[in-house]
Amino acid sequence: MAAALVLLVDAAASLNETERICFRQSLIYGAVAGIALTLFLIAVITGHTIWVQEQQMAIHKLSALNRTASAIAILMWPIAISIAKAYGRRAAVTFIVLSSVAVFLLAPLTPLLAFLIGAAAFAVAWMSFRLAKILFAAAIAFSVLIVPFLDNVSPLAIELLLANFQDHIPEVHRFVIWQFAAEHILERPIFGWGLNAARVFPGGDAELLLLTTPEGGQITGPALPLHTHNALIQIWLELGLVGVALFATLLAFAIRGIPRMPGDRAGPAAALAVMTTAFVIAQLGFGFWQGWWLATLGIAAVTTTAVVGHPGSIHEPEPSS
Template identity: 35%
Template sequence: MPRLTPIALIAGLFAPLGVLAPKGMWLLFLVPALWQSVLAWRGGELGTAFRGPLAWLALAASAWALGSAGWALSPWPALAVAASLALGFAGLLILLAAARSLDETDKRMVERALVLGFAVAAGLLAVDLAAGGAGLRLAHGLLREDEPFRHTLFNRRITVLSLAAWPAMLVLWGRGKRLMALACPLLVLLLAFAGYSLSARLAAVAALAGFALALVLPRATRVLLAGGVAAFALLMPLLAQGPLKPERYETSLGGRAYSALHRLHIWRFSAERIAERPLAGWGMDASRRMPGGDQALPRGGNLMNLHPHNGSLQVWLELGGIGALLLAGLVGLAAFAGRMIDDRVGQAAALAAFVNGFAVLNLSYGIWQRWWLATLLLAAVLLATFATRRSAESGRDPVRL
């Protein structure tokens, strides 16, 4: 008989909570992680989660982040953020081990919960978009139109939904419901273009392009993607001061797309500060306190608004080249994880989900924001759950990388 497991709870609530209250995603990570930790401890299996290359990379990244508090601009806030990251990695490893140990009955419950949750969340978001965001304003007590707030919240909602689309597609495709499976990412694409987020549109298009390419050339796409994202993470400071420097785009982005131009200014400022401390960085959480970051730009906005709006640059800025190498290792490992899924469509869907997450990671949110970090970790758990299902017959382990 199916049981309510921590993974089933995540699967059922991931998309609906992301649409209704995205900042609560950290609770959806915390509660199942603690729940599963107790279950694993009682079963004498807690230590098995902390084995393999992924665990070692996560341990190294956590240790480096914690150590960076020693030279951070504000040591105690840096230590708190680093501790949160370390606990997040620990929770991820514990939940991945849980995904590996689910039996077929429990997995079927997880699948049903995920598909139902995605359908409900997509319907809610579509209806709210059609109503001009009335549901958003009502839910948050806004009696009048608040464009900046509405746009920001929509961005979070479509981001979470886009990450839920690919695991949902994996489930439906595995059940033989091919048209419904393909409809999941296409629906997200339509909702992204009906909304307000340029980064969500770019991420959705990039994910679909990655999916199509992986269908045709699965192995080459996997190798190219793993190497490409690792190289991007390492080379982003050079890109920000070269091909992406804002002066190149003053004419094309200086009008209605000024927010994109402003982001390029932030990226270059971040790269300049990285060059001052390239090896160890400025310490965790330094983006919020970066000297010179409060300088105003002529057309509006500051040189640094709390974070660089680029995960690769933020890791470089706060943890230096050593942190960037660890990030490159983690993202490269994540890109290769899709090889453990046996069918070509499943592999392509896993790569597309990775592209989607990596694109948003480098276009929008601060990488240490609790809700966003939790969203990424939860998406990884869901993908691993369904990768496990498809690789069970081959005897390969998709989780313990």
């Protein structure tokens, strides 16, 4: 998979401008159709639940589209740049709004939070790409350095969640998982427990207390349900600091590979927004080694390279060919 990704990224970077225009146009058609279909499915599922089944709508009714929300949040940036180049900025903003509405209606919190942070990263990179890179590197460093202290940080975070938010069980469970994983990371910090060890980790199926309800009931959850819901924690747990160093090096090369051309601030900003959005989802969401997730990251890398890997202004739409 890694070799195929390298070849595809290299091919995307080698496209000439005519080929890029063709790629962007095809990307636009597919993206618009995809967002329209997603909104249609949301409407159908919601309408069927409320009016046909006469049930109250709940988040789990749309759970089959959770992965869709993450893919939309990541890929909307190169697609928006493509639309801006072809049809102008107003069309691009319209697409971003519709995409964010789809992510919001799908209801998972992580992709929505990732989109908002990605939008902030885009804005910062638009004003100062250097500052945006520094902040991104600082976020990675913080995410690594906080791990040894999660034994103390997690209880404080859980207490904050319980005091200020409702429907907080998934978030509390994540902090419990991270605390459990961090404790075992410190047992083998250099080389870790082995690739995919999180799926069969000793004690991972033990039920740990998440919270006590006002009625006195206890809600529990597994200590480590197949993965850590955090990329860096999972990599450190399984591959140790060696794996974390390799992952950080890969991110550094990816940032250095973002092209910066005079007069084109949107392209580099979009590329950094893609990386930021993907990083947030990886830190809060899925198991890092899941095939669909690695494929999504690969598609994002190839798509972003093909879209922004060449200088070009988005102030005016491209002439149609």
